[in-house]
Amino acid sequence: MSKLRFEISMSLDGFTAGPDPTEEEPLGKGGEQLHEWVIKLAAWREPHGREGGEVNASTEPFEESLANTGAVIMGRNMFGGGPGPWGEEPWEGWWGDEPPFHCPVFVLTHHEREPLHKQGTTFTFVTDGPESALEQAREASGGKDISLGGGANAAQQYLAAGLIDELNLNVVPVLLGSGTRLFDNLDGDGVQPELVRVIDAPGVTHLRYRFVR
């Protein structure tokens, strides 16, 4: 069966975004540093229409994460922030006319909305919870893996429910001090992780954990 994989970059002190996000700094103060390792990869730059970039020890795990993804699940903020209902002329999110996913995307939200069709990607809005989103994603994934894109809040719901099969944690050597904590609002009674791979790459350590139920 297709796995639910969760991939995220986290500071050494446990944050997936820094404090005080603004329009200029949506990842909060210092948060951009969490993604420097990926933005410098040729494997990331090419599909994002940018030239150059490096091939290094991060290339393989990054390419793996793209290769076998048949559907994506994300939280409302990752689709396109802000609380409350969608409104009469709902905003179309962060992702532009050709989102980088090229597969079905399921957005967790409390507010119903018709699916949004973009080039190569359809966003489906799921209001009946994470398990339902996972079920729909699994049906749409064609047997490939499902990638949980974040943010932290969505991830915590899936972690707490024991639904994640594989966690790919990219630990960046920076102390942000505050911001959005990845591991929060959990209890210690859930499914436990097992380390399966470590890759030491420039500016990041890739840790892969498996959750066995």
Add this chain to the structure above:
Amino acid sequence: MSKLRFEISMSLDGFTAGPDPTEEEPLGKGGEQLHEWVIKLAAWREPHGREGGEVNASTEPFEESLANTGAVIMGRNMFGGGPGPWGEEPWEGWWGDEPPFHCPVFVLTHHEREPLHKQGTTFTFVTDGPESALEQAREASGGKDISLGGGANAAQQYLAAGLIDELNLNVVPVLLGSGTRLFDNLDGDGVQPELVRVIDAPGVTHLRYRFVR
């Protein structure tokens, strides 16, 4: 100059002890799991008077941490818990008649107390702050490194003050859910870490970071 090294075991979700510590479970619920990797090492068992044990990828970093230590700094709780003054018949701590340190130990406390002499180890109680403790430890270390033993509160004071030269973080694949967070009460403006070594060992990942001022 001798380095200030900080060595600690942390759960994947960032805790150095679990919730609800009791006399039976001083490391809180689930907290013992953080130290399983070291207790099974022959290199740990032999000096603790226990037989058997493994030689594995943790042996080298564990032996390194012992080899070059000339003095130890620890918080009051790590010496022997409980708040408040020492009292008329002060408790002698967790460490027994022959503490495992075999070098001068400096204990951060708000309450003055005469030094406590044990076999091979003298505990000196420092009431004028972490920088003073570091100065005294450095003088007593004979040019060797100083090891910051923890707990989290003492570590946070040294991290916030930018006084740690090397962090050896032993990440254990367990989610405790709550407890004592290592990285807390910091701001993101301090000295930043740089990863210098990764060792993938049974039941633990050893990450070494250097702080460069």
